[in-house]
Amino acid sequence: MTLNDVANLTEHEAAAELARLAREIAHHDRLYYQQDAPEITDAEYDELRRHNAAIEARFPELIRPDSPSERIGGGAPEGGFAKLRHRVPMLSLDNAMDTEEFTEFCARARRFVGLPADAPLDFVAEPKIDGLSINLTYEKGRFVHGATRGDGTEGEDVTANLRTMKSVPARLKGHAPALIEIRGEVFMTKSDFLAMNEAQAAAGQKVFANPRNAAAGSLRQLDASITAGRPLSLFAYAMGEASEQVAQTHWEYLERLGHWGFQVNPLSKRVQGEAAAAKFQATIAAERSGLGYDIDGVVYKLNDLALQRRLGFVGRAPRWAIAWKFPAEQAMTVLKEIRVQVGRTGALTPVARLEPVNVGGVLVQNATLHNEDDIKRKDIRIGDTVVLQRAGDVIPQIVSVVPERRPRGAKPYHFPDRCPACGSQAVRPPGEAVRRCTGGLICPAQRVERLIHFVSRPAFDIDGLGEKTIREFFDEGWLHSPADLFRLPAREAEIAEREGWGKVSARNLSRAIEARRRISLDRFIYALGVRRIGDANAKLLARHYGTYDHWRAQMLAATVVGSEAREELGSIVGIGPAIAQELADFFAEHRNVEALDELTRVLTVEAAARVTAVAGSEIAGKTLVFTGTMETMTRPEAKARAEALGAKVTDSVSKKTDLVIVGADAGSKARKAVELGVKTITEAEWRELSAS
Ligand code: IVH
Numbered sequence: 001m002t003l004n005d006v007a008n009l010t011e012h013e014a015a016a017e018l019a020r021l022a023r024e025i026a027h028h029d030r031l032y033y034q035q036d037a038p039e040i041t042d043a044e045y046d047e048l049r050r051h052n053a054a055i056e057a058r059f060p061e062l063i064r065p066d067s068p069s070e071r072i073g074g075g076a077p078e079g080g081f082a083k084l085r086h087r088v089p090m091l092s093l094d095n096a097m098d099t100e101e102f103t104e105f106c107a108r109a110r111r112f113v114g115l116p117a118d119a120p121l122d123f124v125a126e127p128k129i130d131g132l133s134i135n136l137t138y139e140k141g142r143f144v145h146g147a148t149r150g151d152g153t154e155g156e157d158v159t160a161n162l163r164t165m166k167s168v169p170a171r172l173k174g175h176a177p178a179l180i181e182i183r184g185e186v187f188m189t190k191s192d193f194l195a196m197n198e199a200q201a202a203a204g205q206k207v208f209a210n211p212r213n214a215a216a217g218s219l220r221q222l223d224a225s226i227t228a229g230r231p232l233s234l235f236a237y238a239m240g241e242a243s244e245q246v247a248q249t250h251w252e253y254l255e256r257l258g259h260w261g262f263q264v265n266p267l268s269k270r271v272q273g274e275a276a277a278a279k280f281q282a283t284i285a286a287e288r289s290g291l292g293y294d295i296d297g298v299v300y301k302l303n304d305l306a307l308q309r310r311l312g313f314v315g316r317a318p319r320w321a322i323a324w325k326f327p328a329e330q331a332m333t334v335l336k337e338i339r340v341q342v343g344r345t346g347a348l349t350p351v352a353r354l355e356p357v358n359v360g361g362v363l364v365q366n367a368t369l370h371n372e373d374d375i376k377r378k379d380i381r382i383g384d385t386v387v388l389q390r391a392g393d394v395i396p397q398i399v400s401v402v403p404e405r406r407p408r409g410a411k412p413y414h415f416p417d418r419c420p421a422c423g424s425q426a427v428r429p430p431g432e433a434v435r436r437c438t439g440g441l442i443c444p445a446q447r448v449e450r451l452i453h454f455v456s457r458p459a460f461d462i463d464g465l466g467e468k469t470i471r472e473f474f475d476e477g478w479l480h481s482p483a484d485l486f487r488l489p490a491r492e493a494e495i496a497e498r499e500g501w502g503k504v505s506a507r508n509l510s511r512a513i514e515a516r517r518r519i520s521l522d523r524f525i526y527a528l529g530v531r532r533i534g535d536a537n538a539k540l541l542a543r544h545y546g547t548y549d550h551w552r553a554q555m556l557a558a559t560v561v562g563s564e565a566r567e568e569l570g571s572i573v574g575i576g577p578a579i580a581q582e583l584a585d586f587f588a589e590h591r592n593v594e595a596l597d598e599l600t601r602v603l604t605v606e607a608a609a610r611v612t613a614v615a616g617s618e619i620a621g622k623t624l625v626f627t628g629t630m631e632t633m634t635r636p637e638a639k640a641r642a643e644a645l646g647a648k649v650t651d652s653v654s655k656k657t658d659l660v661i662v663g664a665d666a667g668s669k670a671r672k673a674v675e676l677g678v679k680t681i682t683e684a685e686w687r688e689l690s691a692s
Pocket of ligand 1: 091092093094126127128129130131132133149187237238299318321325
């Protein structure tokens, strides 16, 4: 149809044509924006839009509510949902696997706050449902928005979807604080899950693997009317930000949640003391299979909220709560072969190839064997019948062998002392469990693994460059270093000719690569694949150092043990000396620095917002020294508190010290502070100062 034809359209024909165009343009938007897989050229696409506009100009009364001219681009952004920042981060929980680990958790908590070893601890126990956690924000008692956990700092804005759930109250009943964040778990019951899957299958729609996936998939729908039709449930169980104190104990808080109109798991129970906790654990384990929903353990939270505040957090988990998991599901099968894989950092990992077997509803054919000592200790031999177990989403592991079923002539397994990929020596530093290939950058396995890591989701996240493609291009000899990835667009024509490719997908790949020539500092740092620098640590580094140039300079300086830069690195909360060592080792290798410089010649690394201090705290950014005996808190507690407020705690007093907290019987450090004119305060003053 040409523009001329538009002039001849009847109103009826125009309406039909607009409806068709709205559908067609939305379809191409989806392909382009969400799947990066357009089917038509940009010119053809523009023509469709022009056509739509021409008809609308002639028949303005026919403009549809879903008209493409009302929308820019694909409607939903790339990731689908807008991002929402949690006012208080959403953390995870440490696990205990048995009574011993639970007892150890209790002992740690007591030690941290200086309670006697036999002090009884009061807990609230809540079954741990494996769903997805969400954060609901209420202002003046009204539900204003809700988000998924995401990376813990920010999640996806799923407000519209949450509003469709009966168990998310639109208003809180009774008195509510001006502002409160309420957290809980969205899940699907087993029977709802089965019924929904049946209906989905009957309608030829996607079926879900387990209730957790079904709940997540149902909540994360761009069209909230789909969520409305899905049977989602919610149990509320935690709090984030609150403008006023709403309870003294967690139990009281759960009661308030109930009064406000939330569902709280009715199996939640106050348990006093460790023995009562162990008893509750056994009771729930016995009831587990009869419950209407899947659980994988019980969460124990210290009931006293004042105690919770004192205990605070370590890393990403609270010191005042633990998830006591149930034992994993087990099965038996035959070990066919042991393959040794070489990881990104050269670690040799043995992987078991198994006779396929069903473990707790999942078909398993591979399992991890951890390391060479583990194989030796369990005396695992090829041909053995082994006991396999799966704990949550973790890769299954081999627990033990069944000696009675060992085939005659089976020989003990010898771990290779050479890298199976490059033949270099594989060595085990004293005291370490892992044998590593010494081939470094000459080892093709390490190189390819680094590249795969480099383009992975939390790193450069290049669409169309998955593990398989990287291996393929690597084998072709196109990729020697990460910078070579940015030379792939120059091979677009060659790529288009390859089997499984074509013009469109090759062009999309080039676009996806070009789009990543600008990258945030944290993603960039993560992408380098330095040992122990996961995405959380990469974020810490990016926030601390701000710009790439500053980071690079500081890391080079930190290669010198005892340097100021090294001290600074090791004292970033969450980094510590061991991780500082890894970074220093990375930067001490000149080939790594060369690879970095080669990369930054072809990309722009964006600066991060520098956060060196916690806003609002007087001691943020200050250097503190504690000396003498503290009477109302232990040293670790005081230190953790100071660090949480953005201060740095050191051991010795110098001109650079801002403040010395003087406890009872303080000696030389307190004197030195006076000599140097450094401000000193008492423990009571410190409590006052840090209570804010
Ligand atoms: S409390 C800081 N309570 O477990 C406290 N979490 O491993 C953090 N979960 O992300 C969470 N039931 O998805 C808490 N009764 C419960 C829970 C629970 C399930 C999940 C939640 C969280 C994960 C932590």
